[in-house]
Amino acid sequence: MALIRLFFIAFVVLSIVYLSLSLYSRSRARDRLEGEWDESDKTMPRDAFVREGLQDYDGSLRRKLIWGVYIVPMALVCLTIYLVNFA
Template identity: 40%
Template sequence: MVFVRFLIFGFIAMTVVYVCLWFYSRSVRREKLEDQWDAERPDGISRDDFVKQGMEAYHSSLRPKLLLLVYVVPTLVVGTILFIINAN
């Protein structure tokens, strides 16, 4: 029962970390796009459209998918530690 509670609270904690990283990563990317638009001032496209297109490209890139490692790495570490402890 203690192990199940550990798993539940662990996944809740990893979800909180994931959501925080997701919001932070999006805000950093949005800020970079806004700075890029301010520096270049491309003709024929508004700032909002430029940022919207950049965020759509960001969502289809690899970087947001790498945030899922927040779940994978701790699970693998805890699983490896439990395996090593129980193997002896």
Template identity: 45%
Template sequence: MFGFFRLILILLVVLTVAYGTVSLYSREMRRAKLKRRWQEKGLTGDRSAFIQRGLKQYDRSFRRKLILLVYIIPLGALAFLVYVINFM
């Protein structure tokens, strides 16, 4: 039983690192896309405010919430595997 808890703990640490990495990468890609959009459209005004507004919209977006699948899919697969092995 302790081996299972150790596996879960290590898995959660690895998934947390993966979530942080994917989250930061996705945010930086959104920032780069906003900068490109600013240059392509030739907008005037405060560029940093434009980028901040875009990132606030991104923080509330469905795409941002999809990154939580980094936790859900592996833990769900592990739970399904434990169920199949023990009860079927």
């Protein structure tokens, strides 16, 4: 029962960290795109340029690497539990 409680609390905390990190990263991408638009020759409207850039960001490797917030800590906890009990 304690293990289930540990994983539940860890999931909640990691979800908050993931959400914060995801929003921060998306905000940085938006700021970068707005800066690129300001420095470019402005061939398309700003909103369309930023929207297209954020669609590219949604499929990027950086966005996928943020999932490591869940994977790495949970894997370390599972490894620790295994090593303590079976090694």
